[in-house]
Amino acid sequence: xxxxxxxxxxxxxxxxxxxxxxxxxxxxxxxxxxxxxxxxxxxxxxxxxxxxxxxxxxxxxxxxxxxxxxxxxxxxxxxxxxxxxxxxxxxxxxxxxxxxxxxxxxxxxxxxxxxxxxxxxxxxxxxxxxxxxxxxxxxxxxxxxxxxxxxxxxxxxxxxxxxxx
Numbered sequence: 001x002x003x004x005x006x007x008x009x010x011x012x013x014x015x016x017x018x019x020x021x022x023x024x025x026x027x028x029x030x031x032x033x034x035x036x037x038x039x040x041x042x043x044x045x046x047x048x049x050x051x052x053x054x055x056x057x058x059x060x061x062x063x064x065x066x067x068x069x070x071x072x073x074x075x076x077x078x079x080x081x082x083x084x085x086x087x088x089x090x091x092x093x094x095x096x097x098x099x100x101x102x103x104x105x106x107x108x109x110x111x112x113x114x115x116x117x118x119x120x121x122x123x124x125x126x127x128x129x130x131x132x133x134x135x136x137x138x139x140x141x142x143x144x145x146x147x148x149x150x151x152x153x154x155x156x157x158x159x160x161x162x163x164x165x
Contacts, residue, residue: 002102005042005052005064010035012061013042013054016087025152026123028145041066050080051106055095062090065099067107070116079114080107091125100133108161115161120145121153130157 005013018032033041042052045066052066063086070079084099107115117135119126135157144154 001056002053002098003056004046005054007039007042009054009061009064010038010042013038013064016061016063016085020085025120025145025147026126028120028147028152030147049110051103053099053102055086055090055099062087062093062095063099065103067103067115070114078112079116080112081116081118096129097133104159104161113160113162114158116156116158119155119157121155127155127157133159135159 014033014035017038021027021029021032045052045068048068050066050068052064054064055062063084065082065084067080067082070076070081082100082103084096084103086096090096104115116138117126117130119130121127121140136159137155138158139156141154141156143151145152
């Protein structure tokens with residue numbers, strides 16, 4: 001089941017997000033987020049009319065997804081960048097595709113044109129995931145992120161939500 005996140009989901013979201021931040025280069029975020037920071041992020045995204053979704057099965061949060069404006073400034077108001085993170089045992093289960101499809105549907109209803117994923121170039125699973133969902137590589141930025149003592153390339157993959165399938 002997919003639904004909007006609530007304050008009660010914050011500890012489960014943190015239990016998915018923080019190990020990724022701490023142990024992996026799939027995000028360049030440098031530090032774990034506190035429950036208060038996550039609660040504020042959820043509240044802020046929802047106040048802006050953006051979704052902050054969780055995938056839940058039998059009361060357990062399997063993953064979460066959200067989007068926000070790609071870059072600051074009015075000219076980017078219809079271009080969104082998404083974030084999807086899954087619990088380790090939910091990867092490969094189809095949960096990510098359900099979350100991404102829900103983000104795309106939400107973005108379309110809000111009149112957004114583009115949905116963009118910023119993906120670490122070494123994250124082959126995410127690159128394949130996005131390609132299977134109809135995303136194309138729109139750019140590659142060498143050495144865009146710094147984590148664990150080295151630089152990492154960033155791949156921008158995007159989808160035009162107004163194009164016919």
